[in-house]
Amino acid sequence: MAGTEVGGATGSGAGRPMLVVSGLEAGYGGFRALHDIQLTVAAGEAVAVVGPNGAGKTTLMRAISGLLAPRAGRVDFEGTDLTTVPPHRIVERGIAHVPENRRLFPRLTVEENLKMGAFSPAARPHFAERLEWVYSLFPRMRERRLQVAGTMSGGEQQMCAIGRALMSKPKLLLMDEPSAGLAPVIVDQVFDLVRRIRQEGFTVLIVEQNVRQVLELVDRAYVLEVGTIRKSGTAAALKSDPAIREAYLGI
Template sequence: MSMLELHGVCAGYGGFRALNDISMAVEVGESVAVIGANGAGKTTLLRVISGMLPAAAGRLSMEGQDLRTLPAHKVLSTGIAHVPENRHLFPRLTVEQNLRLGAFLPSARARFPERLDYVYGLFPRLKERRLQFAGTMSGGEQQMCAIGRALMSGPKLILLDEPSTGLAPVVVQQVFELVRKIRDDGYTVLIVEQNVTQVLAVVDRAYLLSVGRVEMSGRSADLLASEAVQKTYLGL
């Protein structure tokens, strides 16, 4: 049994079907990317997994537990932490207050000092800025804070939605190196990303979404070498 499993998942907004018959799996300790153009359904996929959008059909499970039966606020307790696109920090709370909100589960509260030390070790800049309002930091620092907040819950699976959006190229590289570091630390990562070349360099496997369907899947190196990805996403 895989950590995360989706079978025949469909979802949408009103009469619009954004996901059609999606089947995929994520194994323990893997880093997996979902790539594709704007409108392919990538963000919708993460929203369905984290319970923010109900699936219209299909099966979703986390370590065998049926996710469709859980309300969104209970999904975190299964070990899933979602870092949404555009970060959604509380701008008028300090960095440390934002991080504390990530540890609201009883199991995480009990280990708060340990989790905070881990996040500050991963992001020394956040420790320097811990008393600063989150909304006054740079985009890269805010992304670090959003990822740190997710890690505070001690998750089994981290969902990252377009973490490189709006960041300077040098910061984008730091974000992808961070994805590699988190995976090396034993976390399982599912990342949605348009920056195809860089994300495929740091993940184990990938799924290519096109108009709400899985068009291709496999090892990241194989997708990067495929004619479809090279022509459509890399301009080669």
């Protein structure tokens, strides 16, 4: 059953549909984590999926990026169903995934980690150009380029993980809990980075528990609870919704 729409279903009207998730069911073993998920992201939009721990947010991201095969439903990206496409081919089509807990190669340098983000045949010829572009976005990564990634702070590692995803110059950037486990001052820096990425024109789908801050960044959001979309709407409408304010904003 579809969730309640708050403030309109399509939100900002940023552009044509880029990602359309319809009737998505996914899980692990005998456990079904997602139930009939309906979700869209238009070109140029930033859309959030918010909800408590265990709601199925990471499962959703893994199903979109091909790391988890859905049990039913479709994930259409620019008109192509991705549910049978291997993960590396999904990257080549223009989707990059910043996973939960960063998942860097801890014994490789920052620059070696960034290089891994440009492994696809289409990205390799542009490695030097894209590396320079990522360094312009994240000057601290240039300073740390020869440092072993596992020795950096959590915030720096998150910056590196985002930079690695951007090395493929994706059409759609998936970000799974980018603020998780970070000190409040570092969380502010990470959200500033997301804001800068938006200003660069990227289309973003972000999963977050930090509802208050993420609703300041995105155009629209979906509320995922117990594997089901309970509400959706513009960020402004959700911020003013009494149920959302009580459950997630502490107001």
